[in-house]
Amino acid sequence: MKKAGEVHALMGENGAGKSTLMKILAGIYSCDEGEILIHGQTVAIRDTIAARNQGINFIHQEICLAENMSIAENLYIGMELCSGLFLDKKKMLAITQEHLDELGMDLRASDQVSSLSIAQKQMVEIARALFFDAKLVVMDEPTTSLTNKEVESLFAQIEKLKKNHVAIVYISHRMEEIFQIADRVTVLRDGCFIGTEKIREIDMQKLISMMVGREIGQERMEVPTGGETIMQAKNLFNRHLKQVSFELRRGEILGFAGLVGAGRTETACAVFGIDPPESGELILNGKNVVHKSPRDAIRNGIVLFPEDRKKYGLITSLSVKFNLTLPVLHQFIKGIRVDSETESRIIERYAHKLAIKMAGVGQACAGLSGGNQQKVVISKWLAAEPSIIILDEPTRGIDIGAKQDIYDLIKELADQGLSIILISSELPEILKLSSRIAVMHEGRLEKIFETVDGITQEEIMYYAVEGKDI
Numbered sequence: 001m002k003k004a005g006e007v008h009a010l011m012g013e014n015g016a017g018k019s020t021l022m023k024i025l026a027g028i029y030s031c032d033e034g035e036i037l038i039h040g041q042t043v044a045i046r047d048t049i050a051a052r053n054q055g056i057n058f059i060h061q062e063i064c065l066a067e068n069m070s071i072a073e074n075l076y077i078g079m080e081l082c083s084g085l086f087l088d089k090k091k092m093l094a095i096t097q098e099h100l101d102e103l104g105m106d107l108r109a110s111d112q113v114s115s116l117s118i119a120q121k122q123m124v125e126i127a128r129a130l131f132f133d134a135k136l137v138v139m140d141e142p143t144t145s146l147t148n149k150e151v152e153s154l155f156a157q158i159e160k161l162k163k164n165h166v167a168i169v170y171i172s173h174r175m176e177e178i179f180q181i182a183d184r185v186t187v188l189r190d191g192c193f194i195g196t197e198k199i200r201e202i203d204m205q206k207l208i209s210m211m212v213g214r215e216i217g218q219e220r221m222e223v224p225t226g227g228e229t230i231m232q233a234k235n236l237f238n239r240h241l242k243q244v245s246f247e248l249r250r251g252e253i254l255g256f257a258g259l260v261g262a263g264r265t266e267t268a269c270a271v272f273g274i275d276p277p278e279s280g281e282l283i284l285n286g287k288n289v290v291h292k293s294p295r296d297a298i299r300n301g302i303v304l305f306p307e308d309r310k311k312y313g314l315i316t317s318l319s320v321k322f323n324l325t326l327p328v329l330h331q332f333i334k335g336i337r338v339d340s341e342t343e344s345r346i347i348e349r350y351a352h353k354l355a356i357k358m359a360g361v362g363q364a365c366a367g368l369s370g371g372n373q374q375k376v377v378i379s380k381w382l383a384a385e386p387s388i389i390i391l392d393e394p395t396r397g398i399d400i401g402a403k404q405d406i407y408d409l410i411k412e413l414a415d416q417g418l419s420i421i422l423i424s425s426e427l428p429e430i431l432k433l434s435s436r437i438a439v440m441h442e443g444r445l446e447k448i449f450e451t452v453d454g455i456t457q458e459e460i461m462y463y464a465v466e467g468k469d470i
Contacts, residue, residue: 012188026058027051055135067114072096104153226252236280240266255434262440301387313377321361350379371402439463
């Protein structure tokens with residue numbers, strides 16, 4: 001039961017049923033049993049229009065915007081304003097801009113969605129959900145791609161909604177957010193209700209135990225320090241990077257920290273050949289290499305786990321089997337002959353290694369939870385047997401239990417001698433896993449912490465925000 005003017009957190013591991021339950025509430029799915037009550041009255045929500053008519057608005061975990069349309073057009077889809085026989089574009093732009101300004105979003109109503117960053121698209125999703133008179137707003141991982149400033153703006157808007165007696169269901173895997181803004185929390189596990197608690201009456205360890213049925217330690221992991229240098233980047237420069245230099249050692253986890261847009265992902269794209277540097281050197285095992293495309297990088301044993309799994313990591317309409325084996329087709333296809341035994345062995349090995357929850361290898365990736373989609377992307381690159389893995393936000397949108405599974409895997413890979421570049425916006429994650437930490441600010445690599453022992457989040461953030469020595 002949700003009360004007007006409260007934030008009710010919904011927690012659980014990926015696949016626990018959180019998004020499915022909310023999609024029933026939003027009219028996307030139909031329930032086989034049970035009922036929905038609003039203000040004590042049973043209501044029938046058969047589609048999304050019925051949900052909106054009941055004052056229910058949904059902010060989806062995945063971006064659902066029309067890329068070829070403006071922000072204003074996205075907000076008014078299906079409810080366009082007209083002046084006579086013509087669309088009143090001027091009025092729609094003006095009202096949308098006023099709405100964006102009220103939310104503190106540095107966006108123009110006329111901006112085309114395709115020109116926006118992931119974080120900006122997420123803010124448009126939020127703006128669209130809050131555009132109409134809402135009684136209940138469901139927020140499914142709304143801060144996944146947001147900067148700290150944007151998160152603060154969202155939380156301020158949530159406080160306004162609470163004062164206006166709007167109820168909020170808040171789904172997030174970020175514990176600090178739950179304890180910061182939620183009033184109560186309900187936990188689901190394997191599709192079942194586990195319990196509801198007041199936030200002030202529960203601590204983090206108990207909440208984690210309710211979610212996963214076991215305790216998960218928050219302390220720093222024992223990660224390898226690394227051996228000889230396997231890769232050097234010297235003075236990488238392009239439109240995003242300003243003379244970035246670093247080295248990567250065999251068997252280490254080099255963490256990259258910094259604010260959104262600081263150049264972390266751009267550095268990964270330069271190394272992987274997506275956006276090659278205009279100048280600078282990349283030295284791999286003592287030899288200069290040039291990566292004009294990702295194919296060159298893959299041939300040299302480098303793979304990239306992208307930040308946006310749907311756009312760059314998976315073909316979601318196709319099966320787990322297809323996606324998992326895509327980088328290694330040459331291992332079991334010779335001419336027109338398919339070695340089904342080798343193919344099955346690859347699928348079994350890596351699907352089992354990451355414990356992917358699925359109906360079967362023929363299931364489309366679109367039907368998997370976000371965490372399991374994440375695991376498919378990691379599995380497919382592990383099948384390529386790389387020597388260097390670049391992980392860009394590998395636990396984005398993943399629950400605490402699945403996170404620990406991926407943490408254990410990252411450590412295991414480093415122990416086996418693989419070199420890992422870990423890009424993450426979550427400083428506890430960087431501190432927990434990294435052998436060394438590189439901090440970026442406005443396209444520059446400002447600081448490398450050669451040891452992580454004793455380093456605080458505040459110290460990392462100083463370099464990320466100020467971009468200079470203390």
